[in-house]
Structures are given as C-alpha cells and as structure tokens.
Amino acid sequence: MSAVVLTLLAALCGLALGGASPALAHSALSGSDPAEGAVLASAPKQVTLTFTESVSFPDGSLRVLSPANDRVNPRPAQHADGKDNTAQVALQDDLAQGTYTVAWRVVSADGHPISGAFTFSIGKPSDTTVVVAKSPPDGTAAGRLYGFFRYLAYSGLALLVGAATFVLVCWPAASGIRPLRRLVVAGWTTLMASTVALLLLRGPYEAGGSLSSAFDPSVLGRTLTGRSGIALTVRLALLVLLALAAVLSRRTPLRPGVRIRLRFRLLGGPVLALALALTWAGAEHASAGIQVPLAIPVSVLHLLAMAVWLGGLITLLTSLRHRGCDNSEIPVAAITRFSALAFAAVVVLVGTGVYQSWRQVGSLAALTTTSYGRTLGLKVAAVVLLVCVAALSRRWTARLMGAASPGTTKPAAVVEVREVRVPQTVGAPSGRTGAGPGGEGAAPARTGPGDDDEPPAYDADAYRRRLRRTVAVEAVVGAAVLVISTMLTGTPPSRAATTTAAAPSGQEPDVKVVMVPFDMGTAKHQGTVQITLAPGRVGENTVEAVVFTQDGGISSVPELRLALTQVDQGIGPIDAGLKSQKGYWATYDLQIPMAGQWKLDVTVRTTEIDQVTVSTDLRVTP
Numbered sequence: 001m002s003a004v005v006l007t008l009l010a011a012l013c014g015l016a017l018g019g020a021s022p023a024l025a026h027s028a029l030s031g032s033d034p035a036e037g038a039v040l041a042s043a044p045k046q047v048t049l050t051f052t053e054s055v056s057f058p059d060g061s062l063r064v065l066s067p068a069n070d071r072v073n074p075r076p077a078q079h080a081d082g083k084d085n086t087a088q089v090a091l092q093d094d095l096a097q098g099t100y101t102v103a104w105r106v107v108s109a110d111g112h113p114i115s116g117a118f119t120f121s122i123g124k125p126s127d128t129t130v131v132v133a134k135s136p137p138d139g140t141a142a143g144r145l146y147g148f149f150r151y152l153a154y155s156g157l158a159l160l161v162g163a164a165t166f167v168l169v170c171w172p173a174a175s176g177i178r179p180l181r182r183l184v185v186a187g188w189t190t191l192m193a194s195t196v197a198l199l200l201l202r203g204p205y206e207a208g209g210s211l212s213s214a215f216d217p218s219v220l221g222r223t224l225t226g227r228s229g230i231a232l233t234v235r236l237a238l239l240v241l242l243a244l245a246a247v248l249s250r251r252t253p254l255r256p257g258v259r260i261r262l263r264f265r266l267l268g269g270p271v272l273a274l275a276l277a278l279t280w281a282g283a284e285h286a287s288a289g290i291q292v293p294l295a296i297p298v299s300v301l302h303l304l305a306m307a308v309w310l311g312g313l314i315t316l317l318t319s320l321r322h323r324g325c326d327n328s329e330i331p332v333a334a335i336t337r338f339s340a341l342a343f344a345a346v347v348v349l350v351g352t353g354v355y356q357s358w359r360q361v362g363s364l365a366a367l368t369t370t371s372y373g374r375t376l377g378l379k380v381a382a383v384v385l386l387v388c389v390a391a392l393s394r395r396w397t398a399r400l401m402g403a404a405s406p407g408t409t410k411p412a413a414v415v416e417v418r419e420v421r422v423p424q425t426v427g428a429p430s431g432r433t434g435a436g437p438g439g440e441g442a443a444p445a446r447t448g449p450g451d452d453d454e455p456p457a458y459d460a461d462a463y464r465r466r467l468r469r470t471v472a473v474e475a476v477v478g479a480a481v482l483v484i485s486t487m488l489t490g491t492p493p494s495r496a497a498t499t500t501a502a503a504p505s506g507q508e509p510d511v512k513v514v515m516v517p518f519d520m521g522t523a524k525h526q527g528t529v530q531i532t533l534a535p536g537r538v539g540e541n542t543v544e545a546v547v548f549t550q551d552g553g554i555s556s557v558p559e560l561r562l563a564l565t566q567v568d569q570g571i572g573p574i575d576a577g578l579k580s581q582k583g584y585w586a587t588y589d590l591q592i593p594m595a596g597q598w599k600l601d602v603t604v605r606t607t608e609i610d611q612v613t614v615s616t617d618l619r620v621t622p
Helices: 001-019 139-170 174-177 176-209 211-215 216-223 227-251 260-279 292-321 331-361 371-403 458-490 494-502
Strands: 029-033 046-051 062-067 086-090 098-108 115-121 415-421 442-447 512-519 524-535 539-549 561-566 571-575 583-591 596-605 611-620
Touching: 046 062, 046 098, 046 415, 062 086, 139 174, 139 176, 139 211, 139 260, 139 292, 139 331, 174 176, 176 211, 176 216, 176 227, 176 292, 211 216, 227 260, 260 292, 292 331, 292 458, 331 371, 371 458, 371 539, 512 596, 512 611, 524 596, 571 596
Parallel strands: none
Antiparallel strands: 029 046, 046 086, 062 098, 098 115, 415 442, 512 524, 524 539, 539 583, 561 571, 561 596, 596 611
C-alpha cells in the first residue's frame, strides 16, 4: 500500500512541474467583432466570434438582440471563412441606435457546451430590456438529467466489464452462478438504458432547450451527426453486438477444435470492452487539447482499470455472500486472483491518472484556484482512502491463503487439545473429562476460534466475514469515486479555466471603458469622451473613442488626441495616434509596454481656437 500512496503523492508533485501549456478542452471566447463594449458609428453587417478551439453550434446558438429584445439576425450561425473556431451571423439592415446584446452558446471540441453574452452599441449606448440567463450551461433540467445518466453509464460499464472480467479471469467455474450472471445483465441493461437516455437528451443539453425537445426528430437528427451523437450511437451498436454474441455463444454447439464461446471470451470480450471505452475517450476531454494521440489510449486504459476494479469489487462482494444449494463458497484461489488483478488495476489507475492530472491541471496552484483542481483533489483523497481499505482486504485475503490451500471451498476448523495438570485435594472427584495418566486428574483445555480479539490464523470463516465487510466499504467508497469522476467530466479543466479567465467572457467584459467629461466653458463645447481599450492589457491594444455632446448625441470634432503616461516609472507620454473614422476615432495597434496605473490625457478640439485637455487614470492588467 505504501508504494501506491507514494505514487499518488508523486502525482501531485508532478502537477507542480507540469508548467504552462496551451488551453486544453472546453473552448473559451478569445475575441469578437464588434468588440465587447464597443460604440460604433454605423451598424455592422455581421457579428463574428472567435474561440480558442474548434466549436460547433445548434440552431439558435448565436443571437443578436435589439434594445427591445427583438432578434436581429435572421439566419443561423455559420463558421466564418471556413474556420472551425469561429461563429458568425449576418444582421438585418437599418438597425436603430442603441445597445445590442450578443448571446451565444456553442459546443466545444470535447463535447461540453459553453455560453456567454456581451453588448455593443450603435450610435450611443442605451437602456436594454434584454435579460440573459446567467446559469451555467449544465444548470438546465436537461443538463442535470444528462449528468445523472452520464453517471449511470459509467456505473453500467463498471459493472458489465468488472463482473465479466471477474468470472472469466478469477472464477471461471462461476459462469453458471445466477447472482453473478445477473450482475453482468444488470451492467449491460444499465449501460444500454443510460446510453439511450443520453442520446435523447444530447440535443436539449447542447442547445439549453426544454426536455420536450428531446423527442423532436429534427433535434435528434442533428445530434446523430455530431461527434458525441456518433459516439453514443456506436456505443449502442456495440452493446447490441455484445448481446447477440453472448446469445450465440451459449447456443452454438461444440465444433472441432475450440468452442465459439471460448473464442469470444478470449478475444471478442476484451475487444468490445476496449471499443466501449473508446466511445468515451473519443468524444470527451481526451479528444481535444494537447497530445490527443496519447491522451485517448491513456483515457481508455484509465476507464477500463476503473471498471475492472470497482465492478470486480461488487462481484466479489456478491460472491462472498453467495451460498449455493450445496452450501459452497467462493474458493480462496479466486479471491487471491482478484487481489492480484485489483492491484494491477490500481497501478494502471495511478499511472494514467498522473498523466491525465498533468494534462488537465498543469500546475500545483490550479489545484486550489480552479473548480477542476479542487474536485480532482477530492478525488485523490477518496482514492487514497479506497487504497487504504483495499489494503485491509488484502490482509484478510492473505490470512485466508494461510487458512486453506488453493481451491479449498471451506476448510474445517482445527481444534487443538492439550492436557493441563490440575492439582486436586485428596479424595476430590476427578474432572468431568476423566483422569489423566497415572491416576491424576487432567483437564483438557481447548483452544479454538474466538478466544482472542484477533481471530487465529486458521479461522477461515472469521476472515471471510471481515473480508466481506472491508469489500463492502471498498464498494461504497468506490461509488463515491465514480460520482466525483463523473463531476470531473463535466467540469472545465484547469488549463481551459485559466485561459477563459484571460480571454473575453460574455459575463465580465475584457475591455477597459472610461468616460472622460470635458467643459470649455461655453455652450456647445461640453460633453464626454468615451474611450474603449481592448483588451486593456499589456501588449497590442485597439482604442476607439467617441465624443458625445451634452445631450447624448455624437459630436464630430475636428481633432482628438490621446496620450498615455506611466508616472511612477517615468514612461511616456505615448501618443495613441488616433485617426478619424468618420464618426469616431480609433487606432488598432497601440502598444502598452507594462502593467500598472496609467494617466490618460485626452485633448479635444472643437474649433480652430477652442481646445481643452482633460485627464483620467486607467489600470492596465498584465
């Protein structure tokens, strides 16, 4: 056990050495045109969003809404210029002045929906009646049900693969035991039913629609053409194939050489298990991000090791409680085989888990600063607890090995009898058990099971009872680990969460907007300059400036200048180089060299002689 715990600790240390890497799974919005918070002099022809990775989108996934909450994009979104990391919609003509809201919901490359919203204005900002839902993409009724059936699918796979592996590898003679056959059938049924439910719920889950749309043929048709829909369809086909193969193998008579059933068990079973696991790995986190050719097989191994261990635990617990009509029990040899198999599965889980943790988290700090990292830490703690309980199970298994030779079903208890001299008074009656040699009383003392708190080495029944208890605890903790693992599959990985924080998000604008009032002391020479910097960080920035009159209209001034000064470091003034864009002023290549507090000097000239310079402060982020 100590070696496994040390390996788990090494996994955590490896997270700190992983370093930074590109974003992994769960795309993030990296830019938009128009920019978030921009004020445009004229209406744009289309709205374009750019993401960090490829995205897909159902109908209605990108909506542009007027201040009166009317939709102004008549056609659905398309990829811009054939780039699969973009989404673009055309706008209708003659858009009125005011603030428009862009609400979007797309599906990232790993199959999980992401959403957000932002605003831009035409002419001047205005009030808007648009209310955008701020619930997470998984917060809908369809999303919650989808998460529940995702957990059932994992459980069904674990039971199906674990029970079948236990019977084939650890206890081949148990293929005729009804409770174990029922476990395999229960695993297949659970996986089949949950896969059908996931296929129906996939459309509403992606689009954030109502549950009733799950039975809409058009929604189901779009689901079947997507990556996740194809993976679920393949999973259904594999389950049907598995059921047909199992039925045929039972009904096919002996042939010269090898029985078809044996061929299926030795070759077909593992191949189908690998194919089933691939339907998860090929459509979720492993299918997007860095090192995909390596990540997919690692994810398959991780999933199958989990299934062999947790599903095998349920099967072992059922076997320990089973007594046939002949009062037979699981042989000790089968228990020891599963103990070795479970240890190998734990080694595979730890090795693949280390790689997946590095790939999804990337740094030790992300373990405490991101939802994915905190959930992963909870999973590691649960796995360590599971390993500790498994060590107790291995202890009782070792005691059973000493209590019976391999293959013994139920060893007889050994009772040792020894004679103990008991001094007696002259004439006293002898002990009930008779006199000892030489005419002196000798009371035989029996030593057997239950005399001490710790059961003696030969008490197989006591060890079986204790093994049943520890395996039951293992199964409960394993179920908790499975729940946490399901939560991880729906949580944005830490690398992607970090990137999302640095990229524009619809909920929190990644632009800097400042309003600078000016007053030259005479009528018609008062107003406000709105300056928008995007992204407002160190490096290249876009600057757009609009001059508003005192009554809120747009003013076309003959000259507008902007200079930036870093007073603390003595940098500047840096001329932004604003150029007139026929209604507003802009520059698209302003370089800001460092983060910190910058002073903005805005010079407004309204006539040949009327000019004023006003200042404000702006904080630039790294």
